[in-house]
Structures are given as C-alpha cells and as structure tokens.
Amino acid sequence: MDGMDTRDKRVPEPGADPGESDERNLDWLLAHVARGDQNAFEQVYDRLAGPVYGLIRKVLRDPAQSEEVAQEVLLEVWRNASRFDPAKGGAITWVMMIAHRRAIDRVRSASAEAQRDQRSAVAEAAASLDEVAEAVEASLDRERVRRCLNSLTDLQRESITLAYYGGYTYRQVAGLLNAALGTIKTRIRDGLIRMRDCLGVGA
Amino acid sequence: MKLLRNNPHALSGAYALDALDNTERERFEHHLQGCQLCARDVRDLRETATRLALAAAELPPPRLRERVLGAAARTSQNPPAIDPHPAVPPRHARIPRTTRIPRLAGVVAAAALAVAVVLGFKQAATQGRLDRVQAQEQAIDAVLNAPDARIVTHRATVGGTATVVFSGVSHKMIFTTAGLPPLPASKVYELWLMAPQSNRRAGLLPAPSGGRTAPLLASGLTAGDKAGVTVEPAGGTSQPTTTPILEIPLAG
Numbered sequence: 001m002d003g004m005d006t007r008d009k010r011v012p013e014p015g016a017d018p019g020e021s022d023e024r025n026l027d028w029l030l031a032h033v034a035r036g037d038q039n040a041f042e043q044v045y046d047r048l049a050g051p052v053y054g055l056i057r058k059v060l061r062d063p064a065q066s067e068e069v070a071q072e073v074l075l076e077v078w079r080n081a082s083r084f085d086p087a088k089g090g091a092i093t094w095v096m097m098i099a100h101r102r103a104i105d106r107v108r109s110a111s112a113e114a115q116r117d118q119r120s121a122v123a124e125a126a127a128s129l130d131e132v133a134e135a136v137e138a139s140l141d142r143e144r145v146r147r148c149l150n151s152l153t154d155l156q157r158e159s160i161t162l163a164y165y166g167g168y169t170y171r172q173v174a175g176l177l178n179a180a181l182g183t184i185k186t187r188i189r190d191g192l193i194r195m196r197d198c199l200g201v202g203a
Numbered sequence: 204m205k206l207l208r209n210n211p212h213a214l215s216g217a218y219a220l221d222a223l224d225n226t227e228r229e230r231f232e233h234h235l236q237g238c239q240l241c242a243r244d245v246r247d248l249r250e251t252a253t254r255l256a257l258a259a260a261e262l263p264p265p266r267l268r269e270r271v272l273g274a275a276a277r278t279s280q281n282p283p284a285i286d287p288h289p290a291v292p293p294r295h296a297r298i299p300r301t302t303r304i305p306r307l308a309g310v311v312a313a314a315a316l317a318v319a320v321v322l323g324f325k326q327a328a329t330q331g332r333l334d335r336v337q338a339q340e341q342a343i344d345a346v347l348n349a350p351d352a353r354i355v356t357h358r359a360t361v362g363g364t365a366t367v368v369f370s371g372v373s374h375k376m377i378f379t380t381a382g383l384p385p386l387p388a389s390k391v392y393e394l395w396l397m398a399p400q401s402n403r404r405a406g407l408l409p410a411p412s413g414g415r416t417a418p419l420l421a422s423g424l425t426a427g428d429k430a431g432v433t434v435e436p437a438g439g440t441s442q443p444t445t446t447p448i449l450e451i452p453l454a455g
C-alpha cells in the first residue's frame with residue numbers, strides 16, 4: 001500500500017530470521033539508533049520510557065528529580081547506542097542498568113546521603129513493596145515478580161529490595177538490617193538466584 | 204575481607220544489583236574478566252534485576268517525550284567504544300540467547316501494557332466502568348500469556364506508533380498506540396481486522412491520555428489478517444472509508 005511505512009522490511013537485520021525480527025525489536029531498534037535513526041529512537045522511547053522513569057522514581061522518590069534523571073538516561077541511550085554490546089546482555093537490560101546506575105549515583109551523592117534518614121529506610125523498603133503490591137492490582141508481569149518476591153525469606157527480600165529499589169550498598173544494607181556483612185552478601189545472592197528460577201530467567 | 208578474597212564469586216548478586224562500593228566493584232570486574240562462569244552468572248542475575256526494574260514501570264509525565272526526542276535531535280552520538288577488556292565470554296563462545304530475548308521483550312511489552320492498563324483504570328474509574336476494565340484486563344492477561352503471543356510495533360504514516368500483541372491460538376489481539384496526532388471531535392481512529400476478502404470492525408481507539416491510547420482488545424483474528432487503522436467520522440463506520448494510516452501484518 002502506498003505511503004505505508006515498511007521501514008523494518010527494507011532494512012532487515014543481517015542474518016536475522018525475518019519472522020523473528022519483531023521479537024528482537026529492541027536489540028534491532030537499538031542498532032538503528034546507533035546509526036542515528038531518530039524514528040527508531042522514538043520507538044525505543046515509547047517502549048522504555050515507562051520502565052526507565054518508574055525504576056528511577058522507585059529509587060529517588062522525588063518526581064522532579066526522577067524526571068530529570070530519566071531524561072539524562074534516555075539521552076545517554078541515544079548518545080551511546082553504538083556502545084551497546086549484545087554479548088553482555090539484551091538491550092532492555094543494558095538500558096535498565098544505565099537507569100539504575102544513574103539513579104544510585106544521584107541517591108549516593110554526598111548531599112543526598114546527608115539528607116537520607118537511614119532509620120526510616122527499612123520502613124520505606126517495606127512501603128515500596130506495598131506499593132508494588134498495590135500497583136499489581138492493575139498489572140500483568142508485575143504480579144509474577146511480586147509472587148516471586150514473596151516466596152523469598154524476609155531477610156532475602158528485605159536485602160534485595162533495600163539494595164535495588166533503595167539504592168543502598170550491601171554494606172549499608174547490613175547496617176540497616178543489623179546483620180553480618182557476609183550474611184547479607186549471601187542472602188542477596190541466593191535470594192536473586194531464587195528469583196531467577198522463579199521467573200524462569202535464562203532457563 | 205578474608206571471605207571476599209577467598210570467594211569473590213559470592214559478590215555476583217550484590218554486583219548485579221549495583222550494591223558494591225566503587226573499590227569492590229572494580230575488584231569484582233577484574234575477577235569477572237577471567238571467570239566465564241561468573242560472567243554467565245552475572246548476566247542471568249542482571250536479567251533478574253531487570254525484571255524487578257520492569258515491575259516498577261510507571262507512566263512518565265507526557266512532556267518528557269518531547270524533551271527527550273527534542274534533545275536527541277540536537278545531540279550528536281558517540282562512536283563505538285574500543286573496549287580494552289572484551290566481553291567475557293568472547294563473541295565466538297557466546298551462549299545462544301535467541302530463546303531468551305523474546306521472553307524479555309514480551310516482559311517489556313507487558314510492562315508497557317501494564318502502564319496502559321493502569322491508565323485505562325484511571326479513565327474508567329472516573330467513568331464508573333471499572334468492572335469492564337477489570338474484565339478486559341483479565342482478557343489481556345490471557346493474550347499476553349498465550350504460548351504463541353507475539354509483539355509488533357509499527358509506525359503510522361501520520362506519525363506515532365502502534366504496538367500489537369496477538370495470539371493466533373486465542374484469535375485475539377491487544378492494540379495500543381503512542382503519539383498519534385490528535386483528531387478533531389468529529390473524527391475517530393477506527394481499528395480493523397483486514398483481510399483481502401473482508402474487513403471487520405475491531406473497535407474505536409479510546410481518546411488518548413498523555414499521548415497514549417488505553418489497550419483495545421479485539422477477537423476473531425484469523426490467519427493472514429492485518430491490523431489496520433483508518434480515520435473515520437465520530438461513531439465509526441462499518442467499512443473503512445479512508446486509506447489506512449497503519450497496517451500491521453499479524454503473521455505468526
């Protein structure tokens with residue numbers, strides 16, 4: 001049909017099975033972004049702006065700061081798309097890693113650290129779980145993540161939530177939960193492995 | 204510190220969650236370069252962390268889209284980095300990932316749709332149609348979990364994108380859009396299941412909020428159908444009267 005946009009048919013990924021191209025969409029879109037394709041970037045934005053903004057909000061809480069950091073992250077995806085290395089993981093994981101690191105850089109910066117009331121951190125982590133639980137009512141895969149989180153021991157769950165959603169180092173987590181460093185290190189790892197198996201990652 | 208020296212591997216979980224301080228992170232990354240097993244471990248745990256990230260998805264303020272896309276148009280890109288420490292394992296030893304990428308892509312679609320569903324909830328709550336939206340959400344969940352569910356994103360000729368999740372087995376599709384140009388009150392975007400012999404009505408796109416339309420569920424999908432959208436008079440028509448702004452083949 002004239003005027004139809006058939007871009008993704010004109011520029012197939014070399015060696016890709018065309019039937020699979022839609023499922024590889026993000027890795028493939030990112031390759032186009034790396035070549036300066038603004039339309040591809042627009043599609044990446046529409047797919048990932050929600051996850052990027054949501055994760056940053058979870059860590060930073062402040063909406064204005066989160067918006068600012070989300071903008072930095074998405075722009076970094078644009079600027080550094082050529083540095084995405086599929087050998088190290090998928091495009092989504094790459095983008096979410098940038099988002100998480102930017103968010104914790106912000107939350108761990110000297111001034112932010114000073115303002116952080118560590119005493120309320122544990123309560124906050126619990127609250128952040130409740131928020132996940134509430135949002136779940138209107139969600140899909142989120143429900144699976146919540147179920148898997150709930151299958152962990154309390155210490156595993158608290159360690160993972162404080163570290164990932166709270167942006168704390170495992171040393172800080174140990175201090176907050178009043179537990180030995182080695183214990184927290186192990187709980188984070190075996191808790192994540194349980195999450196991995198529960199979610200069927202890498203199976 | 205003794206434990207750490209003896210078994211750096213035990214830090215892979217904390218590393219995957221970015222929960223190491225700078226010194227420990229550098230030491231662990233050094234260890235990672237010589238440990239293929241750790242690299243695979245870290246990659247799986249990172250993907251697990253990604254699932255935690257996606258579960259937190261939230262609708263960003265609509266103005267962010269313009270800002271980011273505008274800034275990108277004015278920003279030059281960096282050339283590929285020359286990595287002094289190539290990825291472990293090296294490319295020729297890469298573990299096949301083709302079965303895993305689609306799953307994660309599906310999760311992103313689910314996250315994007317979840318955001319859209321929440322949006323639908325908010326709209327419906329104000330209109331007293333919550334039951335219907337809840338029923339629709341269950342139906343959407345069923346399509347997303349169908350064994351043959353696939354996702355496609357296409358650009359419309361008029362700008363904006365549409366994303367479809369469809370399942371041939373359940374004969375259903377879920378349709379959402381982002382960034383379609385707004386229409387005057389006298390017009391509406393109408394969704395069709397298009398086949399050479401016949402076009403079937405599949406619903407009218409709801410009014411957008413923040414540039415996105417809440418997910419629309421359509422049944423009766425048959426092999427060879429395309430999802431198409433046309434601009435029609437308010438209320439819709441029984442057959443398309445204008446050239447589609449979008450046609451997405453729904454091939455399994």
